[in-house]
Amino acid sequence: LDLKNQDLKKLADLGQGNGGSVEKVEHVPTRTIMAKKIVLIDAKSSVRKQILRELQIMHDCHSEYIISCFGSFLAEPNICICMEYMDKGSFDGIYRKIGAIDINVVCLVAHSVLEGLTYLYDVHRIIHRDIKPSNILLNSEGEIKLCDFGVSGELINSIANTFVGTSVYMSPERIQGAEYTIKSDIWSLGISLIELATGRFPFCDTVSDDDDSDLSDLERDKDLDPNNKTPTHRDSTFGFNKKKKMRRLSKRMDKEATLHDDNLASMSIIELMHQIVRDPSPRLGDQFDEEAEEFVDACLMKDPDERHSPKTLLEYRWMDDARDSTFDVKAWTATF
Ligand code: ATP
Numbered sequence: 001l002d003l004k005n006q007d008l009k010k011l012a013d014l015g016q017g018n019g020g021s022v023e024k025v026e027h028v029p030t031r032t033i034m035a036k037k038i039v040l041i042d043a044k045s046s047v048r049k050q051i052l053r054e055l056q057i058m059h060d061c062h063s064e065y066i067i068s069c070f071g072s073f074l075a076e077p078n079i080c081i082c083m084e085y086m087d088k089g090s091f092d093g094i095y096r097k098i099g100a101i102d103i104n105v106v107c108l109v110a111h112s113v114l115e116g117l118t119y120l121y122d123v124h125r126i127i128h129r130d131i132k133p134s135n136i137l138l139n140s141e142g143e144i145k146l147c148d149f150g151v152s153g154e155l156i157n158s159i160a161n162t163f164v165g166t167s168v169y170m171s172p173e174r175i176q177g178a179e180y181t182i183k184s185d186i187w188s189l190g191i192s193l194i195e196l197a198t199g200r201f202p203f204c205d206t207v208s209d210d211d212d213s214d215l216s217d218l219e220r221d222k223d224l225d226p227n228n229k230t231p232t233h234r235d236s237t238f239g240f241n242k243k244k245k246m247r248r249l250s251k252r253m254d255k256e257a258t259l260h261d262d263n264l265a266s267m268s269i270i271e272l273m274h275q276i277v278r279d280p281s282p283r284l285g286d287q288f289d290e291e292a293e294e295f296v297d298a299c300l301m302k303d304p305d306e307r308h309s310p311k312t313l314l315e316y317r318w319m320d321d322a323r324d325s326t327f328d329v330k331a332w333t334a335t336f
């Protein structure tokens with residue numbers, strides 16, 4: 001398929017991320033609906049051509065767990081990547097719309113992501129590098145697929161945004177500067193699963209709501225309430241405001257695109273990164289089945305040597321549940 005920008009008719013905006021934006025488009029000559037990702041890159045033309053060559057790998061990805069790719073082309077100063085359109089969008093949008101995701105679906109998400117990671121690694125020797133709810137997509141057939149995997153080292157280097165690659169889903173060892181391995185993707189999967197199953201990003205203790213109107217509090221960094229005088233009261237107030245701050249921070253993380261504008265917010269990212277490295281890993285919580293808890297705990301082993309690979313995790317009991325699942329995801333997608 002010879003894709004040209006002039007053959008693509010924009011139908012809607014699908015979202016905006018750190019590296020660019022995504023549009024729903026129609027390829028008019030073939031009447032195919034696609035998702036077009038537009039990435040503004042800052043690179044010489046030789047590098048751009050290299051990026052396009054690297055993106056070729058995406059064409060060669062054929063797996064039911066990976067978004068298929070129609071092609072990519074240069075539209076100066078952008079690179080456009082045309083991929084399979086997933087009509088239910090990404091799981092971050094879904095849980096924001098409907099709240100915590102049914103654990104039966106979360107189980108299938110875990111299974112699809114592991115199968116996707118295994119395929120990318122075994123067949124193409126690619127590590128995903130950006131596992132998070134916004135890169136796990138759903139369609140109304142009930143299919144769950146991964147997108148935005150790290151095919152192109154050159155592309156990652158050339159995206160005109162310094163915050164690319166900094167993510168709140170980053171593993172403790174990556175924060176400490178270790179090499180990226182497939183184990184880092186497993187950490188990010190564990191964090192994502194907790195976020196979907198509970199409806200909120202872990203590392204913050206308060207249920208998130210939609211009020212993010214007063215982010216300015218974060219900037220003023222009001223940890224202590226001057227009205228509280230006794231030390232004990234002060235301590236608990238500190239805890240409360242800190243939680244509130246973390247909650248706002250986590251909401252802000254969801255809008256990572258805006259972060260680079262704001263030095264104070266990036267100070268708070270560093271604070272969160274410290275927390276990820278220092279504190280015990282978050283857990284799913286015992287309102288869920290033991291199989292699910294056991295699996296998530298295994299994903300969130302802080303030492304990457306103790307953390308399992310996708311293949312070993314596929315042997316966990318919870319993944320047997322996924323393979324034996326009779327949950328009707330297609331019917332579920334029709335409820336929202
Ligand atoms: P980041 O840039 O930090 O990775 P992101 O994943 O949210 O964040 P993009 O990859 O630019 O940013 O995607 C923006 C949004 O577009 C996503 O949140 C998702 O909802 C939507 N989207 C991406 N690809 C598709 C697709 N193939 N089909 C449908 N919607 C998509």
Ligand code: MG
Binds near residue numbers: 134
């Ligand atoms: Mg994405």
